[in-house]
Amino acid sequence: xxxxxxxxxxxxxxxxxxxxxxxxxxxxxxxxxxxxxxxxxxxxxxxxxxxxxxxxxxxxxxxxxxxxxxxxxxxxxxxxxxxxxxxxxxxxxxxxxxxxxxxxxxxxxxxxxxxxxxxxxxxxxxxxxxxxxxxxxxxxxxxxxxxxxxxxxxxxxxxxxxxxxxxxxxxxxxxxxxxxxxxxxxxxxxxxxxxxxxxxxxxxxxxxxxxxxxxxxxxxxxxxxxxxxxxxxxxxxxxxxxxxxxxxxxxxxxxxxxxxxxxxxxxxxxxxxxxxxxxxxxxxxxxxxxxxxxxxxx
Amino acid sequence: xxxxxxxxxxxxxxxxxxxxxxxxxxxxxxxxxxxxxxxxxxxxxxxxxxxxxxxxxxxxxxxxxxxxxxxxxxxxxxxxxxxxxxxxxxxxxxxxxxxxxxxxxxxxxxxxxxxxxxxxxxxxxxxxxxxxxxxxxxxxxxxxxxxxxxxxxxxxxxxxxxxxxxxxxxxxxxxxxxxxxxxxxxxxxxxxxxxxxxxxxxxxxxxxxxxxxxxxxxxxxxxxxxxxxxxxxxxxxxxxxxxxxxxxxxxxxxxxxxxxxxxxxxxxxxxxxxxxxxxxxxxxxxxxxxxxxxxxxxxxxxxxxxxxxxxxxxxxxxxxxxxxxxxxxxxxxxxxxxxxxxxxxxxxxxxxxxxxxxxxxxxxxxxxxxxxxxxxxxxxxxxxxx
Numbered sequence: 162x163x164x165x166x167x168x169x170x171x172x173x174x175x176x177x178x179x180x181x182x183x184x185x186x187x188x189x190x191x192x193x194x195x196x197x198x199x200x201x202x203x204x205x206x207x208x209x210x211x212x213x214x215x216x217x218x219x220x221x222x223x224x225x226x227x228x229x230x231x232x233x234x235x236x237x238x239x240x241x242x243x244x245x246x247x248x249x250x251x252x253x254x255x256x257x258x259x260x261x262x263x264x265x266x267x268x269x270x271x272x273x274x275x276x277x278x279x280x281x282x283x284x285x286x287x288x289x290x291x292x293x294x295x296x297x298x299x300x301x302x303x304x305x306x307x308x309x310x311x312x313x314x315x316x317x318x319x320x321x322x323x324x325x326x327x328x329x330x331x332x333x334x335x336x337x338x339x340x341x342x343x344x345x346x347x348x349x350x351x352x353x354x355x356x357x358x359x360x361x362x363x364x365x366x367x368x369x370x371x372x373x374x375x376x377x378x379x380x381x382x383x384x385x386x387x388x389x390x391x392x393x394x395x396x397x398x399x400x401x402x403x404x405x406x407x408x409x410x411x412x413x414x415x416x417x418x419x420x421x422x423x424x425x426x427x428x429x430x431x432x433x434x435x436x437x438x439x440x441x442x443x444x445x446x447x448x449x450x451x452x453x454x455x456x457x458x459x
Numbered sequence: 460x461x462x463x464x465x466x467x468x469x470x471x472x473x474x475x476x477x478x479x480x481x482x483x484x485x486x487x488x489x490x491x492x493x494x495x496x497x498x499x500x501x502x503x504x505x506x507x508x509x510x511x512x513x514x515x516x517x518x519x520x521x522x523x524x525x526x527x528x529x530x531x532x533x534x535x536x537x538x539x540x541x542x543x544x545x546x547x548x549x550x551x552x553x554x555x556x557x558x559x560x561x562x563x564x565x566x567x568x569x570x571x572x573x574x575x576x577x578x579x580x581x582x583x584x585x586x587x588x589x590x591x592x593x594x595x596x597x598x599x600x601x602x603x604x605x606x607x608x609x610x611x612x613x614x615x616x617x618x619x620x621x622x623x624x625x626x627x628x629x630x631x632x633x634x635x636x637x638x639x640x641x642x643x644x645x646x647x648x649x650x651x652x653x654x655x656x657x658x659x660x661x662x663x664x665x666x667x668x669x670x671x672x673x674x675x676x677x678x679x680x681x682x683x684x685x686x687x688x689x690x691x692x693x694x695x696x697x698x699x700x701x702x703x704x705x706x707x708x709x710x711x712x713x714x715x716x717x718x719x720x721x722x723x724x725x726x727x728x729x730x731x732x733x734x735x736x737x738x739x740x741x742x743x744x745x746x747x748x749x750x751x752x753x754x755x756x757x758x759x760x761x762x763x764x765x766x767x768x769x770x771x772x773x774x775x776x777x778x779x780x781x782x783x784x785x786x787x788x789x790x791x792x793x794x795x796x797x798x799x800x801x802x803x804x805x806x807x808x809x810x811x812x813x814x815x816x817x818x819x820x821x822x823x824x825x826x827x828x829x830x831x832x833x834x835x836x837x838x839x840x841x842x843x844x845x
Contacts, residue, residue, distance in 0.1 A: 202530070215669050224663050225659070225663045225665075225666075226666075227526075228668060229667070232518055233518065235519075236518070239512060240482060240523035240525060240526020240528070243512055244482050244510075244529070244530040247482055248531065252660070270515060270516060274514060274516070277515070
């Protein structure tokens with residue numbers, strides 16, 4: 162029987178931390194550790210999850226965990242797995258949890274190196290689409306149009322001018338053994354992917370969209386709903402890369418309203434109809450690519 | 460024990476092999492490359508069992524070594540110059556984490572202007588990072604230091620990373636006859652790495668945490684204490700080393716004809732060999748010259764220096780370093796040691812060898828000549844300031 166939110170390990174490995182109410186990132190970490198179990202060794206760089214979980218003497222991980230340098234999630238994971246392997250220890254899961262800035266910006270070099278070496282690690286990027294820990298600054302995973310504290314929405318510039326970097330396909334381009342996208346709005350899909358990654362040797366990369374109510378400007382009880390909606394309106398997708406090919410896991414029958422998704426978040430509230438049209442067009446272009454290049458799940 | 464003709468880099472690599480590191484993270488930079496090349500050959504030919512990781516930067520080299528050390532594996536890496544600066548974030552990180560990693564640094568100038576030759580501005584700029592810093596004089600000492608560094612770093616009361624410095628090219632690339640101990644002897648000297656400060660599956664731990672204003676000072680004080688304990692660990696390591704290998708080392712400093720010396724030149728690294736020759740020459744001429752070689756910059760040998768120079772008339776410092784806008788860093792440290800000991804004699808700083816510039820015997824003789832004037836000054840060798 163497939164593991165689901167209902168059949169998950171009841172042991173908590175990440176609790177007593179001081180994450181904000183409604184934090185999508187902490188949900189992703191909590192769930193992933195339940196799938197990986199007590200032999201997970203977690204590496205977290207400077208960022209939200211390390212800031213909320215490692216305040217001596219209140220240390221919040223039930224399993225082994227360590228903070229790495231901001232750029233060093235993947236390289237420290239490499240060392241952890243090599244160090245254990247050298248001691249003949251094999252029954253562990255070296256797992257990294259880094260945010261979007263820690264992954265797609267400052268940590269990209271180390272991640273690329275680890276994938277290139279095919280080190281036996283699972284790297285999970287919890288993507289809340291900006292540097293939330295430092296107060297909502299733009300990262301390369303901030304979507305087009307989003308207002309952050311470094312991409313203000315004014316008369317001249319309407320928030321972020323750049324499209325979101327495509328980390329999933331960047332990881333896949335290394336010919337990684339396993340890569341996947343996920344969303345905290347589709348937890349069973351995420352659970353399945355972590356479970357699958359757990360059984361694969363070599364480097365695994367899971368990119369999970371994890372809303373931040375503080376940074377996105379939604380209510381704290383809307384995290385899961387908005388994370389579902391971003392998939393339903395087609396601005397995010399659930400997919401996997403394995404054995405050299407892409408698979409789409411979930412095809413919305415018809416997209417829900419993009420403007421509805423955008424307008425309920427204060428980070429997008431300034432967008433004009435023209436801005437939203439640009440977002441829709443880039444979504445459609447992406448789905449054209451997906452339909453052409455991704456297999457559909459049987 | 461077998462005698463071999465080895466360069467400083469090779470000698471160090473032989474020493475590392477004897478220490479059996481379980482993880483080696485390697486990234487090339489001139490003039491360090493031969494160390495990691497040699498180690499990769501040892502792994503290939505099966506004479507060293509180690510996870511050899513081709514990391515993609517120096518930052519990752521040290522980050523990877525930290526990961527390995529944090530699960531209780533013995534870890535080694537090597538770097539130089541720009542590489543050391545690129546990984547600089549990881550230096551206090553490893554020290555604060557009390558991870559006893561050993562790293563060889565091939566001393567080299569730092570850009571700009573670009574320069575691949577030896578001076579000591581790279582390592583001395585990282586003096587406050589919390590690492591033990593040692594400076595070898597020759598290839599034999601490089602090999603011996605490689606083996607001893609693990610013993611000292613991993614010592615229970617130390618648990619601090621160790622940076623072993625070799626002067627770029629002058630030492631790293633110069634061939635000398637070196638005694639290479641046997642693996643059996645080395646195993647007798649160096650026990651396997653054991654620590655409680657690790658993540659293990661039987662005793663899970665949260666490491667690398669945050670400590671706020673209330674507790675931070677305690678951690679920093681403990682770190683400082685760990686470094687101060689190095690002195691004891693060095694004594695222990697060297698006496699153990701001597702009983703097994705028969706070679707003697709003298710702790711944080713080495714005194715050469717300082718007992719009755721009027722004028723003492725303090726220096727570090729490979730230039731000491733030349734200074735020793737000049738001291739002998741001057742002694743033959745009836746001059747009371749002496750050499751004090753600093754072997755460890757951290758912990759700093761305050762007491763050793765004060766004791767050695769207390770009866771001298773003047774002291775000079777010869778260093779391949781300048782802390783811009785002030786003076787050479789070694790000089791600052793030496794003056795502090797003398798001041799604390801209540802020794803009030805003229806001290807002069809001679810900044811030389813920058814970017815690999817040759818320091819000639821004549822220049823060293825001239826330094827001793829100038830010390831006789833018993834005036835304090837900061838001078839750059841080769842630059843006449845009018």
